Amino acid sequence: MYSNTKYRNRLLAIPIFIMVASFNSGCTWDQVPLFGNGGDGIKDSVCYQNEIEPIISSNCAKSGCHDANTQANGIDLSNYWGVLEIVKPGSPDKSKLVSVIKGGGEELMPPNPYNPLTTEQISLIETWIQQGAGYNIDCGTNIPCDTTNVTYSLTIRPIIDNHCIGCHATTGTGGGILLNTWGQVADQALNGNLLCSVYQEGGCVPMPQGASKLSDCDLTKITIWVNAGAPNN
Numbered sequence: 190m191y192s193n194t195k196y197r198n199r200l201l202a203i204p205i206f207i208m209v210a211s212f213n214s215g216c217t218w219d220q221v222p223l224f225g226n227g228g229d230g231i232k233d234s235v236c237y238q239n240e241i242e243p244i245i246s247s248n249c250a251k252s253g254c255h256d257a258n259t260q261a262n263g264i265d266l267s268n269y270w271g272v273l274e275i276v277k278p279g280s281p282d283k284s285k286l287v288s289v290i291k292g293g294g295e296e297l298m299p300p301n302p303y304n305p306l307t308t309e310q311i312s313l314i315e316t317w318i319q320q321g322a323g324y325n326i327d328c329g330t331n332i333p334c335d336t337t338n339v340t341y342s343l344t345i346r347p348i349i350d351n352h353c354i355g356c357h358a359t360t361g362t363g364g365g366i367l368l369n370t371w372g373q374v375a376d377q378a379l380n381g382n383l384l385c386s387v388y389q390e391g392g393c394v395p396m397p398q399g400a401s402k403l404s405d406c407d408l409t410k411i412t413i414w415v416n417a418g419a420p421n422n
Contacts, residue, residue: 247355278322334406
């Protein structure tokens, strides 16, 4: 999994205003959030921008919930600093974010009828917090794109879960397009809408909406799967 060894030896430049902001906001962080670029070429840390932000954007910071306009319960999760308001760097078990995504009943987030986060997504968020809830850590590390065995279950479904399902799990959101099952995803793949949207081409609503474009690697994997006929494998 990921290791904290690099953190003990890395020199991190943390602007003074970050420290001031932490006290002014009323946060009681167990440790200051980590900031840096990694730089050793080894991907052993969770990258907020590439791995955590898509999950939050799709499942929490959407219209009507915790986006910048709605700010349900006064919580805005549309940016990193808003997420830190409900996170204690270094302590997943003390973080409000973890307690609600692992909660039950009215405490569970996302709430019904939206799909709860997967075990893998929750584990990734916990790991990120345990490592210090950093920003721009190992985000630029070049990881080879493995396209040797692109399947729906192991390759495409996780991309959909992380970037799309938050808006496309229930009717009344996501333009009425559901992506809960292989058949629903395959329909969008075979009619051309999926590639048109994720490549953000003219004539299609760019997806993920309000979030960063998918990585070149994810786009390549989706293209391979679609060109193979969108199989249920």
